[in-house]
Amino acid sequence: AQSVAQPEDQVNVAEGNPLTVKCTYSVSGNPYLFWYVQYPNRGLQFLLKYITGDNLVKGSYGFEAEFNKSQTSFHLKKPSALVSDSALYFCAVSFYNTDKLIFGTGTRLQVFP
Amino acid sequence: EADIYQTPRYLVIGTGKKITLECSQTMGHDKMYWYQQDPGMELHLIHYSYGVNSTEKGDLSSESTVSRIRTEHFPLTLESARPSHTSQYLCASSESGGSIETQYFGPGTRLLVL
Numbered sequence: 589a590q591s592v593a594q595p596e597d598q599v600n601v602a603e604g605n606p607l608t609v610k611c612t613y614s615v616s617g618n619p620y621l622f623w624y625v626q627y628p629n630r631g632l633q634f635l636l637k638y639i640t641g642d643n644l645v646k647g648s649y650g651f652e653a654e655f656n657k658s659q660t661s662f663h664l665k666k667p668s669a670l671v672s673d674s675a676l677y678f679c680a681v682s683f684y685n686t687d688k689l690i691f692g693t694g695t696r697l698q699v700f701p
Numbered sequence: 702e703a704d705i706y707q708t709p710r711y712l713v714i715g716t717g718k719k720i721t722l723e724c725s726q727t728m729g730h731d732k733m734y735w736y737q738q739d740p741g742m743e744l745h746l747i748h749y750s751y752g753v754n755s756t757e758k759g760d761l762s763s764e765s766t767v768s769r770i771r772t773e774h775f776p777l778t779l780e781s782a783r784p785s786h787t788s789q790y791l792c793a794s795s796e797s798g799g800s801i802e803t804q805y806f807g808p809g810t811r812l813l814v815l
Contacts, residue, residue: 620801631707631791631806632744639801676742682801687732688749688760689804694742 590615592681594692601669602700609664609695611679621662622680622689623653632678638662649673669699704728707792707807714782715815722777722810724792731797733775734804737761738789750775751797782814 592613601607613619620639624632636647643655653664664677679692705726714720726733735748736759746759750769764786765779775794779786791809795802 622803624806629710629808629811631705631808632793634803634805637801637803678744687795687802687804688746691744 590681590683590690592679592690592692594677594679594695596695597693598696598698600698600700603671604668607666607669607673607697607699609677609679609697611662611664611692613660613662613679613681615681615683617683619662620682621653621655622682623647623651623662623664624678624680626676626678626694628675635664635677669697671699671701673697674699705792705794705805705807707790707810709810710808711811711813713813713815716781716783718782720779720782720812722790722792722812724775724777724807725773726775726792726794726805726807727773728794728796728805729772730794730805731772732795732802732804733769734793734795735759735765735767735775735777736791736793737763738791738809740788744791748777782812784814787812787814 622637623635626632636645638645638655646652677695680689708723731752733750736744738744745761747763748767750756789809789811792807793804795804
């Protein structure tokens with residue numbers, strides 16, 4: 589079965605420090621991977637996606653993610669966290685010939701001043 | 702921000718009432734989706750549409766129904782609301798194309814059924 593896992597319910601980081609939000613996936617075939625962010629009382633906002641090509645993907649607001657096929661991971665990273673990055677982050681996976689997104693359970697990022 | 706709108710943003714309603722959640726997009730996208738977001742935050746696909754007069758059920762069984770009479774409009778209806786329908790409902794849309802297209806989400810409707 590196709591699935592995506594976000595092993596951490598919450599990640600805490602101090603402002604200015606690097607942050608990582610983890611995501612692993614299980615799909616048959618080549619995965620298409622997405623990161624979305626949800627601020628309070630808002631819908632999901634698209635951050636970045638990996639379809640093919642360079643394993644390092646750069647997205648909005650200074651975020652980037654690295655696709656690692658051998659570890660089946662797609663961790664979200666940012667070199668220097670901001671308090672305004674505090675939000676709920678979702679990893680999602682899709683695969684060839686379908687538009688359905690399978691979401692992880694979400695990770696709450698808390699950046700402390 | 703994507704041009705996709707949902708109304709109402711918040712709705713409190715009694716058991717047994719009929720409700721319709723509105724979703725509209727101005728991007729001309731053929732594909733539209735409805736997700737249900739549990740209080741525990743996980744999202745599940747409940748309906749999708751690939752174009753006018755096309756509707757399909759998603760991975761999570763839902764008592765709601767949808768229609769797609771116009772490209773830009775994808776309303777969701779509950780004929781008789783129950784407390785178990787309390788949730789947040791998110792609408793999304795994406796372009797048609799040969800590759801995997803990004804889904805863009807509306808702000809959501811938070812539904813409370815008493």
